[in-house]
Amino acid sequence: MKTITLRVSRFDPAMDTEPHIEEYAVRVNEGARVLHALHAIRDGHDPALAYRYCCGSGQCGSCAVRVDGEPVLACMEEARDGMTVEPLELPVLKDLMVDLEPVIAKIARICPAPDAALPEQEEIEAIKPLRDCIECFCCVSACPALQVTEFAGPTVIRQEMRLALDPRDSGDRITDAIEKGLFYCTTCKRCTEVCPKNIDIPGKAIERLRELANRRGLTLPRHQEVARLIEETGRSVERTQPTFLEQVPEVIEPDGPVRGEVGFFVGCMFNGRVPQTALDAMEVMKRNGIRVIVPHDQVCCGSPLIRTGQTAGVPDLKQKNIEAFTRRGITTVMTICAGCGATLKNDYDTPFAVKDVTEILTEYGIEPPAKLDVRATYHDPCHLLRGQGIRDQPRALLCEGVREFVEMPSQCCGAGGGVRSGVPEEAKALGAKRDEAVKATGADVVVTVCPFCEFHIADCTDVPVKNLVTVLLEGYRKKDAEREGSA
């Protein structure tokens, strides 16, 4: 047995106007779960504590709560000393109990056709990953789109795809899904991150349904424009200025001895819209002894098409890109766009390794820059944090480059999944939330490593937004200036 202290959100609608936190010290067994700590409060301190539970083995989905902000199943999550337990972010009935009936009612029911036959093995295998849902609603609690739109929620869309895959179902799942907010999803993968069953709702439901919608001509007009542009130019961004590829040679040699060599996948945003940041990245590579090979025949990675379900042209793009790098014998390809990186890693089957710039710089180690005299915060790009599992490297690099680093709660900025172009008001509302979070940190600058996030957050806040490589380059320039000054 051991004693732990936990803080629990309490709310009785008959007495309270808003929830408050109470602290309890309880005795629990080694290995006790959050649920057992709640039982200990009920049995030893306050029998009126309201919370749900049932199976105790992660199968019924009754007991989801937030522990230190993260939605979890209370019966599976180990109880920690000092933890704070709060209800899911849904209307609270009492203490940790939330009102689930409205969201359950949004989950579609199968409408079997009278002559329906048993699905075939292949169909069953496709449905199964979407069938594991235990309706705990962790994803609904965590989804950023739900904070600012009428999005019905990740698991609601999951069910639409489960039904769309079932030959027995006679419903119109595409229309249903669109009505329930199919195009509101930013594909930030926060739902997958919190799902106790690890269901990849963006990849296995959202993008697949958008594909089906596309076949019915229901893709959003702005997304269709992007697809046309890619078809005509190989790029998702219009040329309005000299592009990155037009400004650099095929091989960029480092300043000093060669410590390594990477191929560089630039991506449409860095190539066409913010080429200066990509040029900054090249300077950082040169400074750190890494030779960069830039195949000029590379094209769009296809991410804007995959996220929006317009996948017809994707195989061609994949083939062109893979050939561009393999023809030059490149074994490691570096990305500096989180979206391109996640796409090459997750949607491609590449014969070469793909690494984000922050992984490359961390592996080789960098020359320390002079620290910029700023307080900086870091915005996690969804496609880097969850798309590629990269959390620590950018933080460590940033700490080398600035006087002070301050954390900011991670949340999608609203730019991804075609939302910035397709549902601009949602992107703006999520961007405004980022602005609030940035302001709360008191930071002088927001640093990120994704051009979409960078571009979008800059639109939504008056605090300067910079790419990590630019911060590092400025640090090197400051260092050089200081040396010259002292010389």
Next chain:
Amino acid sequence: MVLYNAPTNKMHVDEIVDAHVLVVGSGGAGVRAAIEASRYGGVVMVSKTIAGKGGCTTMAEGGYNAVLRDRDSVDVHREDTLKGGAYLNDPALVDALVTEAPERMADLVRWGAVFDVTDECQVAQRPFGGQRFPRTCYAGDRTGHEMIMTLLDRLDATDTHLYQEVSVIDLVKDENGAVAGAIALDRDGEIVLFRADATVLATGGGTQVYDISTNSAAGTGDGFAMGYRAGAELIDMEMVQFHPTGAVYPYDARGRLVTEAVRGEGGILVNARRERFMKRYDPDRMELSTRDVVARAIATEVLEGRGTSRGGVYLDVTHLSAETIESRLPVMLEQFLAFGVDIRREPMEVAPTAHHIMGGLRITPECRTTLPGLFACGEVAGGVHGANRLGGNALAETQVFGKRAGEFAGKAPARSGRLDEGTIDERLRMLEGFFEGAANPADVRKDLKLTMWGQAGIFRNAPDLRTALGHVRRLADQRLCAASTANLLECCTVRNMCTTASLIVRCALLRPENRGAHVRLDAEVATEPATSPFGHTHVSLAREGIERREVPA
């Protein structure tokens, strides 16, 4: 500590709901009954949890037994079930089970269930203990979850009115002695009276009365207790199935079910000396012997000092490929990983855990109990499984008898008698009494569970059982205390647990033989299951006893 404020008002009925059929319980049997009953008139289903989350169907992992292949036959399924049940089963109920399980499976598939299928697009089947043919249909190891999701989809297409997080605390009768509905508490402790022409009890089981149990928190035996108090007869309540393989640690997760599918897929049992001990207990069937045999084998290994330091044995699947484990046993993999054990690389530690109550309300094949107006189906009913249930027969039972209960309840005539106001007032006074009580229900619950595990568990004898009965009765007499109106339910639940426990112990004392799951170390008569002179034990407000039967020559 929150001080409780005694309400100044007397308890009163806050809401009255009328229905043709009232279904109590939202597991596999209850939902199936409601679906069927809705063909005949207005149905109200009352669920003490959010529908689909309570009960044990949603937790059932391994499968559903049904004869689907030409090489199999309902006769073999019948024989397997009777033999597994130590010939204590009611043959008419077994007939219904094995004959109709395939049809009810077809219903589920037609309604959208996603069962695993073979290359030939037939529902896939795996071997389960005590069966001569692999006839257990499955959806990975989340078979029950698949069923309940499908059933709720279907239920939604009916006009059934669903009351969620409303808990029935007692049945009510009319002046003629027929069951006429039920009285319930909602989430806040408000009282709802349901009046119905027919009432279906589908409240599931009650092994939460044991310290170590696979049941969900809802498995508190409410239906056994309510049926008993209303005057119904229950049979074979001593027949408690201890599942051989429950988790051993961490402490708070002990008893959590480790599905029989682990053994069905080839898992082997070894003791701490790495001996495959089942060869000493059932060399033919080994790990896939019946549950009573395997549970006693494991308990014996542990009692005789060949168990692990935590009091279990090893269940090993490391010889299976990682892919097999990942695709066939994903829930097991996930659950053990959460507790730090990767079953692809290391064995699980397991020990027996109270799993299923074979006994229950005596029913006819039409699911009629001994009380007019009251039907029962699923685990709350007795007789289908005899002295030991085969894995995979419970899910089939929920569908076969859920459908039957719904049909015959639906066909019940309109009730004419006046409600017995006296019993309702009595219940209200009981609830008021909980505000004056002194005993903490949590303490009583804990004491009860330890008593049952210690003195009425796998191995039994008369002195222990009598001690247990005395203690359970003392616990039942404690004046439970409700800290708020929302806590009234907890008092009612603990009261039900005490009643259920006493029924188990009383029946255990009534059966002097070893039979199936019931082991009396002090048994003076040695009987063979097929020729035992003993029939059902029975217990009701009016009488108790054990039936004698004609011994086949």
